[in-house]
Amino acid sequence: MGLHSLMAYTFIAITLSSTSRVQSIGINWGTTASHPLPPSKVVELLKLNKITKVKLFDSNPQVLESLTGSNIGVTVGIPNSMLHTLNSSIKAAESWIHDNLTRYLSDRTRIEYIAVGDEPFLQSYGSQFYPFVVGAAISIEAALIRAKLANKVKVVIPCSFDAFQSESGLPSKGHFRSDINKTMISVLKFLTKTQSPFFVNISPFLSYYQNKNISLDFALFKPTAHPRNDSHRSYKNSLELSYDTLITALTVAGFPQMDIVISQIGWPTDGAPNATVSNAEVFTKGLLDHFRSKKGTPLRPRATPIEIYLYTLFDEDQRSITAGNFERHWGLFTFDGQAKYQVDFDQGAKRLVNAQSVDYLASKWCVVNNNLNISNATAHATEACISADCTALSPGSSCFNLSWPGNVSYAFNSYYQQHDQRADSCDFGGLGMITTVDPSVGNCRFNVELKASFSVSFHGSNFHHHLVSFVLTILVLQRL
Numbered sequence: 001m002g003l004h005s006l007m008a009y010t011f012i013a014i015t016l017s018s019t020s021r022v023q024s025i026g027i028n029w030g031t032t033a034s035h036p037l038p039p040s041k042v043v044e045l046l047k048l049n050k051i052t053k054v055k056l057f058d059s060n061p062q063v064l065e066s067l068t069g070s071n072i073g074v075t076v077g078i079p080n081s082m083l084h085t086l087n088s089s090i091k092a093a094e095s096w097i098h099d100n101l102t103r104y105l106s107d108r109t110r111i112e113y114i115a116v117g118d119e120p121f122l123q124s125y126g127s128q129f130y131p132f133v134v135g136a137a138i139s140i141e142a143a144l145i146r147a148k149l150a151n152k153v154k155v156v157i158p159c160s161f162d163a164f165q166s167e168s169g170l171p172s173k174g175h176f177r178s179d180i181n182k183t184m185i186s187v188l189k190f191l192t193k194t195q196s197p198f199f200v201n202i203s204p205f206l207s208y209y210q211n212k213n214i215s216l217d218f219a220l221f222k223p224t225a226h227p228r229n230d231s232h233r234s235y236k237n238s239l240e241l242s243y244d245t246l247i248t249a250l251t252v253a254g255f256p257q258m259d260i261v262i263s264q265i266g267w268p269t270d271g272a273p274n275a276t277v278s279n280a281e282v283f284t285k286g287l288l289d290h291f292r293s294k295k296g297t298p299l300r301p302r303a304t305p306i307e308i309y310l311y312t313l314f315d316e317d318q319r320s321i322t323a324g325n326f327e328r329h330w331g332l333f334t335f336d337g338q339a340k341y342q343v344d345f346d347q348g349a350k351r352l353v354n355a356q357s358v359d360y361l362a363s364k365w366c367v368v369n370n371n372l373n374i375s376n377a378t379a380h381a382t383e384a385c386i387s388a389d390c391t392a393l394s395p396g397s398s399c400f401n402l403s404w405p406g407n408v409s410y411a412f413n414s415y416y417q418q419h420d421q422r423a424d425s426c427d428f429g430g431l432g433m434i435t436t437v438d439p440s441v442g443n444c445r446f447n448v449e450l451k452a453s454f455s456v457s458f459h460g461s462n463f464h465h466h467l468v469s470f471v472l473t474i475l476v477l478q479r480l
């Protein structure tokens with residue numbers, strides 16, 4: 001063995017043994033919100049809560065700048081809309097690395113992963129990204145090698161929860177979806193060659209929501225849930241079931257030893273029945289206990305994913321609601337950085353710390369003026385909800401119990417806040433009225449938005465998402 005290959009071998013050995021010991025919990029930080037918290041405040045919040053890893057969905061310059069010197073491990077994302085360009089061009093990959101990575105790297109900025117695409121194999125996208133995913137990953141890897149960063153930054157491909165399945169519901173029959181199984185082999189070859197882990201999103205909530213064969217208790221890690229038996233193996237919760245379905249799929253594909261990172265896992269708190277704060281709390285506690293117990297799963301006993309990333313840091317009021325109204329309510333924290341429930345995120349620190357000195361707009365709300373003839377107010381509310389966030393009004397959600405015209409006021413207020421409380425955004429044909437009395441009732445919170453100091457530009461696939469949610473909102477609110 002030559003010295004060079006010996007050194008390479010030593011490097012690999014160290015990397016492998018350290019990754020198998022490291023066990024960390026990170027969080028997904030998305031910014032698809034009308035009034036997101038300023039990135040510097042978010043980084044402060046992460047530090048206060050001793051959160052040491054974040055996964056981003058893009059490479060927003062303000063976000064990356066705020067993470068500079070923070071010592072927080074970062075995953076940056078490449079949107080699906082860029083995959084085509086990157087597949088055919090190493091030059092494009094080199095500029096991406098230069099613009100979106102190199103300039104932010106420093107001794108205390110740890111960019112650990114580049115996620116190529118955001119769930120490019122999600123079934124609802126069809127096959128549009130298949131031809132470009134691996135090519136884009138190869139280009140990015142080549143550009144990293146040229147920039148001498150390949151030993152610091154790993155290239156990964158986040159895989160959606162619906163990329164693997166088992167018709168019988170039994171993990172021993174798991175396999176990748178047949179339309180992606182060829183592409184998946186190339187993905188796995190690439191990851192093996194570059195010694196990168198398999199990033200997978202697992203969603204017990206969606207498994208429960210879409211598949212009535214899974215009980216809520218099973219999804220929530222309740223010890224009283226009926227186990228699902230797969231010959232001699234017994235599954236006590238939905239996470240273990242999904243995880244081992246993936247292990248079988250990887251094994252069948254010829255890659256039984258892949259390291260796994262759970263890149264998204266969480267429970268929403270609004271926008272659907274059973275998407276509640278108390279269920280989310282039970283879920284997250286169950287998840288963290290399961291992860292920390294290191295007992296593993298029946299197919300990988302005493303082994304755990306090397307990292308998990310909770311989904312997600314904040315509620316985001318501009319996210320696509322194609323999959324459901326719950327999509328805007330995955331946050332561990334509310335849009336303004338207040339913990340929705342308490343979890344032991346950093347072992348020992350029993351309470352989450354809220355965002356500090358948050359800058360809100362004035363304490364003003366827009367409601368329907370009951371002194372007028374408001375028989376026409378519903379049409380105005382429906383129109384407001386096209387851009388406003390009315391997901392909390394849907395069945396089973398926190399504001400569903402508002403009777404008419406309370407739900408009209410809710411829609412008016414959401415629109416008014418999203419437009420920075422401009423007086424002309426509380427008109428609604430003369431039916432709107434500004435008040436300083438908080439109209440919130442019970443769990444139904446009428447938000448006051450944050451002062452906008454940070455704006456997110458919408459481009460590419462986000463624009464498409466906007467159109468989809470626009471149409472869906474109209475459909476949902478026909479009932480108003």
Ligand SMILES: *[C@@H]1O[C@H](CO)[C@@H](O)[C@H](O)[C@H]1NC(C)=O
Pocket residue numbers: 087088131132135
């Ligand atoms: C993707 O890139 C590869 C080269 O890396 C090329 O052979 C292939 O044709 C490209 N695919 C498409 C669909 O452009």
Ligand SMILES: *[C@@H]1O[C@H](CO)[C@@H](O)[C@H](O)[C@H]1NC(C)=O
Pocket residue numbers: 058059060077078079092095096099100
């Ligand atoms: C950097 O990433 C952003 C999107 O995250 C993209 O719009 C931009 O084109 C990228 N820069 C290059 C040179 O590719």
Ligand SMILES: *[C@@H]1O[C@H](CO)[C@@H](O)[C@H](O)[C@H]1NC(C)=O
Pocket residue numbers: 167168169170213228
């Ligand atoms: C539904 O669950 C039961 C056990 O709880 C199992 O026997 C059955 O195979 C499952 N069916 C499907 C379609 O997953």
Ligand SMILES: *[C@@H]1O[C@H](CO)[C@@H](O)[C@H](O)[C@H]1NC(C)=O
Pocket residue numbers: 177178179181182185252253
């Ligand atoms: C991919 O799926 C098809 C159809 O289900 C199957 O015939 C084929 O064997 C699968 N290939 C691999 C490599 O799993």
Ligand SMILES: *[C@@H]1O[C@H](CO)[C@@H](O)[C@H](O)[C@H]1NC(C)=O
Pocket residue numbers: 227228229232234
């Ligand atoms: C499932 O397995 C457990 C533990 O092995 C056993 O106690 C239980 O009776 C089994 N349940 C069914 C329905 O087979």
Ligand SMILES: *[C@@H]1O[C@H](CO)[C@@H](O)[C@H](O)[C@H]1NC(C)=O
Pocket residue numbers: 215216217273274396
């Ligand atoms: C889910 O929520 C609905 C509506 O609140 C409720 O009827 C149902 O019982 C819940 N499901 C479970 C399994 O508890």
Ligand SMILES: *[C@@H]1O[C@H](CO)[C@@H](O)[C@H](O)[C@H]1NC(C)=O
Pocket residue numbers: 373374375
């Ligand atoms: C309110 O307006 C509606 C429709 O314009 C009309 O039918 C109704 O009579 C009015 N009600 C009152 C109390 O004026």
Ligand SMILES: *[C@@H]1O[C@H](CO)[C@@H](O)[C@H](O)[C@H]1NC(C)=O
Pocket residue numbers: 373375376
């Ligand atoms: C209600 O809307 C109809 C049609 O736009 C309009 O003719 C009517 O005057 C409105 N009524 C009130 C009370 O605003």
Ligand SMILES: *[C@@H]1O[C@H](CO)[C@@H](O)[C@H](O)[C@H]1NC(C)=O
Pocket residue numbers: 397398399401442443
């Ligand atoms: C809404 O009202 C129903 C019936 O009065 C009640 O059972 C339910 O708990 C209420 N939901 C909320 C979120 O307040």
Ligand SMILES: *[C@@H]1O[C@H](CO)[C@@H](O)[C@H](O)[C@H]1NC(C)=O
Pocket residue numbers: 393394400402403404407408477479480
């Ligand atoms: C608003 O309240 C009215 C009356 O209770 C109801 O008919 C309508 O469906 C509600 N709309 C929504 C979106 O909750």
